[in-house]
Amino acid sequence: MGFHFEVLKTDSKARRGRLTTPHGIVETPFFMPVGTQASVKGLRNEALEELGAEIILANTYHLYLRPGHELVRKLGGLHKFMSWNRAILTDSGGFQVFSLSELRKITDEGVRFRSHIDGSEHLLTPERASEIQLALGSDIAMVLDECIETPAPRDKTKSALKRTTQWARRARNHFLEQQDRNGDLKQWQFGIVQGATFADFRRESACQLLEINFPGYAVGGLAVGEPHEVTCEMTAEVTALLPENRPRYLMGVGKPEQIAEYVALGIDMMDCVLPTRAARHACLYTSQGRVLIKNARYAEDQNPIDPQCHCSVCRRYSRAYLRHLFAAGEFTAAILATHHNVHFYLDIMRQIREAIEFGNLAKFSSEMRAKYAAGPA
């Protein structure tokens, strides 16, 4: 089973599709739970399977530093190492180098940085980022891009964009050379459109990447502090230029009420730490909005987290019990909350796919916004 992507149905700009990978079919649009260090925090793989996750994201930066990509390669690749037989996407490590590491120094060659774990010095180049991901054996690999702080001035954005394109070309060449040398690699490589909050740069970046020719395209450097309207505007600028027969990935989003909006702009793939991180901080997502479960109002509440939810946590445990576990600092609290929140996100995606099929995504999207407009309960 190789790679294939097809759009099955559209609803205005939104697309209902199907991504075939060597590790199974992934229905689109989809959301990827984040398994930074080869584990979605608090969920066994069995739980992810029960939840219907068809693909997860793992972080190249973290796995390169620990346990090391050569170890993972030696043990048969990431799927075998972590015993996950469904699809995996790895990021390029670029974003983490820029946000986590110390003493980073960027040149045309690549980015030199110190590990946040032990201070050791490393050089990440476009070729190296590709090589690491080939060793990990993920189904989808991302090219190394230059991430910049926001808000970014035009000149800095322009030079980062230029470098991102150069790096993308080098990464693509390296990847194709490996493919020629080793035969059919079981990996797809995606480019990443940058350009900060400037529409002209976003278009320029997209056009340059289209020339390089990737099987899929990501929109990077968004949802990093700019207003949501700007995120949407930039995303729309890019998706308008991208080929209809290739998947589009908006990186690092989003809030529950925003997911359907991004899909409406033509996005097929998303990832975010929000459902898992919020769960560990006792913030639960429900069909009626956010629930801050540590609130005293839930102390005697025998209802499930979300009476409309069918997850195994809502079928069995009460708000009162969840509140107690969080108040008592029991780490089973995070297990149960994470399970529910990931179910909530994956269920949103199921509802979105159905909405597209029935041509009423706009209605679904506005209902979600209304439910989350009131703030947490």
Added chain:
Amino acid sequence: MGFHFEVLKTDSKARRGRLTTPHGIVETPFFMPVGTQASVKGLRNEALEELGAEIILANTYHLYLRPGHELVRKLGGLHKFMSWNRAILTDSGGFQVFSLSELRKITDEGVRFRSHIDGSEHLLTPERASEIQLALGSDIAMVLDECIETPAPRDKTKSALKRTTQWARRARNHFLEQQDRNGDLKQWQFGIVQGATFADFRRESACQLLEINFPGYAVGGLAVGEPHEVTCEMTAEVTALLPENRPRYLMGVGKPEQIAEYVALGIDMMDCVLPTRAARHACLYTSQGRVLIKNARYAEDQNPIDPQCHCSVCRRYSRAYLRHLFAAGEFTAAILATHHNVHFYLDIMRQIREAIEFGNLAKFSSEMRAKYAAGPA
């Protein structure tokens, strides 16, 4: 379904029995995973059920302070509160008051102490400890006893023993009054034999409790620092005096290699935080001894934690992956390790029950000691 205990088979002093409770049958000898705050740390109830746990222990001291026994009563009792429909034993809170709380002051009335959570002042009396456990609605409740530091001098042991007997009588009277008033209470109350490391005091304590007449008896205040031989000697002194048709509970034990020894002394019930606590510290129990999984020797080890183990963790995940999760500080590590260790303990109990049925417990016990004599790997 009320309460019933029967011994089905004996092997020297060891007993293979069956305890019937309102929340199901518990095969004896059994080991109780510890769910201090109404949760076995790191395991969903679904996991405990998969592991075959027929009974768990919860801590009265913790649940009294948080969320409070009246809240639990109001929400339908501990079984309903935590959604666990199998048997539960609650301790009296005595041991935790002595080991966790501050400023405790013991009088004949009871023990006055400050909460380790918020410093609030509380008075725990034998009647109160019984009342709290009735509110929790556990299947088996323990009487309040006076716990003392070890090694203890004879005079201090004698006065604590005297008070423990007085408290046991008051607790029993209170319990029986409640039973008369409310009809058939769905709870059994056990007495606790004290007497530190003095055989004569142990015998005296046992005889005094037998006069009060409990449906089951515990041996308390052991495995708190004294040599293992002394633990065994004291246990043997007590079990020799206890009636054969009532269950015997050795509190707070034990190490994997000691479990069968205690059973050989006539013990039917045990509990210990060791399997769950050790798991969180990356110490795994296996059929070949302890495995300290963070050790570098496991970095590339693709074997399961224990090749002879049939738990769902060993069926799927490698030592290399477990080691990585612990090294990376991923909390999924503790989930997987806890699952395995609890399986290991419950499986030891299954093997012990089978060994008694076949009359070869002594052989099983010496094999376990030999495997664990070598120290951790």
